[in-house]
Amino acid sequence: MSKTVTKVPRILIVGGGYVGLYTALRLQRRLRRDEAAITVIDPQSYMTYQPFLPEAAAGNLSPRHVVVPLRRVLRRVEVLNGRAVRIDHAARTVEFEPNAGPNREIGYDVLVMAAGSVSRTLPVPGLAEWGIGFKTVGEAIHLRNHVLQQLDTADSTTDADERRKALTFVFVGAGFAGVEAIAELEDMARDACALYPSIRPEDLRFHLVEASDRILPEVGPEMGRWALDQLRGRGVEIRLGTRLESAVDQHIRLSDGTAFDAGTLVWTAGVKPSPVVAASDLPTDGKGRVVADEYLRVAGHDDAYAAGDNAAVPDLTAPGEFCAPNAQHAVRQTKVLGDNIVARLRGKEPKPYRHAYVGSVAGLGLHMGVANVYGVKVRGVLAWFLHRTYHLSRVPTVNRKTRVMADWTLSLFFRREFVSLGGLEQPRLPFEMAANPQFEDGRLRRVS
Known part of the structure; x- marks a missing residue:
């Protein structure tokens, strides 16, 4: 007698970031193999722990230690590398x-729906050609290499204009990403000056451009002002109420009339939901986010869920508001989301997501930070320690926690490396030059 094979339901997770990885982990732990098949779709084979990108860019952490291999931790999950380009939920x-x-x-x-967000850009002339984003580990390492290459250029040239341009760095956007990135890289560049005889720390020009009237709104006005004073005390030129108007040919023009050349332009001015959200038949709000209810179900559907940056989730602790698009909410939402999917499969009632925002921590370079946790305001070394401790607790797997701790411990005894490995971004270039008959001695041969 033939045995009847019962098809198990497939749970499809679009995105392998915070929400995708943590939800898949929750489901993997709570569901039996015969209850559901789980599939994750993401272009990358790893999840990036984004709060550690500034430290990776500054050389405090190895890039491999700020990412989590999906297949290694999701052993019972099918991982497909690629993009979801269209979602037809009706079908x-x-x-x-x-x-x-x-x-x-x-x-x-x-x-x-765990597709997350992408950089929100504006039609600024020259931005697409010269701007550098700061959302992926690839962008963080490229930025590190680029900044060190600018120091190499400045130390090697006798052209005063080129030197000034190479030593000028512009960051647009003063939220977490922008402030932590400029703080860590300014800290690194200042330390690296010891290796360059012709460059003094005061030769570096770091500009932070912000359209609003304050920086780090997440930590509150008082801590934001303190962070602003600290950065200005380190020589960072902070321009509030100012917008980038043009960056054509690396010539920066700001809305306050300031104009100068800069060899580095970093864009961290906000995010928007992944394009796949718009390529779906799911309901969205005015900001392009998937509309979800307090159970993290997509509005009007009991078989679709959403959380994280690409979702508008009501904040039950602040009626009428939505949960902020940050890692704190994303990680906590996944526990409720995973449990509610398990409850649905087992015929039980779901539970609402409720979490009062506890506050924020931000790093401002080595041994410097700000924090506002449960209304308690902390700054300096203690806030920097809280920043590292909190994010270490959030990194998934003991393996990654141990590797991050090892990097930090080694940094207590050895100086960080100041080596630009820009060649990693074009590894085949030397071979192509050798194999191309138009190249001689690394230069393009003129053909008469």
Whole structure:
């Protein structure tokens, strides 16, 4: 007698960031193999712990230690590398574009929208050509290499204008990403000056451009002002109420009339939901986010869920408001989201997501930070310690926690490395130059 095979429902998670990884981990731990099949779709094979990107860019952490390999931790989950380009929830299908090969449709029974966000850019002339983002580990390491290359250029040239341009760095956006990035890289560049005989720390020009009237709004006005004073005391030129108007040919023009050349332009001025949200038939709000209810279900659907940056989740602790798009909410939402999917599969009642925001911590370079936790305001070394301790507790897996701790421990005894490995971004260039008959001795041969 043949045995009847019962098809288990497929849970499809679009995105392998905070929400995708933590939700998959929760489901992997709570569901039996015969209860559901879990699939995660993401272009990368790893999750990036973004709060550690500034430290990776500054050389305090190894880039490999701020990412978590999906296949290593999600042993019972199917991981597909590629993009979800279209979602037809009415038909319960996703059009999947793998990193190689033809597109195909993937069916599902339960959908989790965890696609996250991308950089929100503006039509500023020259920004697309010269700007550097700061949302991925690749961008963080590229920025580190780029900043060190600018120091190499300045130390090697006799052209005063080129030297001034190379030593000028512009960061646009003064939220967490912008402030932590400029603080860590200014700290690194200042230390690196000891290796360059012709460059003094006061030769460096760091500009932070912010359209609003304050920095770090997440830590409150008082701590934001203190952070502003600290950065200005280190020589960072902070321009509030100012916008970037043009960056054509690396010539920076600001809305306050200031104009100068800069070899580095970093854009951290906000994020927007992943484009796949707009390429779906799910309900969205005015900001392009998937509309969710307090159970993290997509509005009007009991088989679709959303959380994190790409979701508008009501904040039950502040009626009428929505949860802020940050890691604190994203990680906590995944526990409720995962448990509610388990409850649905087992015929039980879901639970609402409720979490009162406890505050924020921010690093301002080595041994300097600000924090506002449960209304308690802390600054300096203690805040820097709280910043590291909190984020260490949030990094998934004991493996990654141990590696991060090892990096920090070694930094107590050895100075960080100031080596630019920009060649890693074009590893085949030397071979292509050798194999191309138009190149001689590393230079393009003129053809008459």
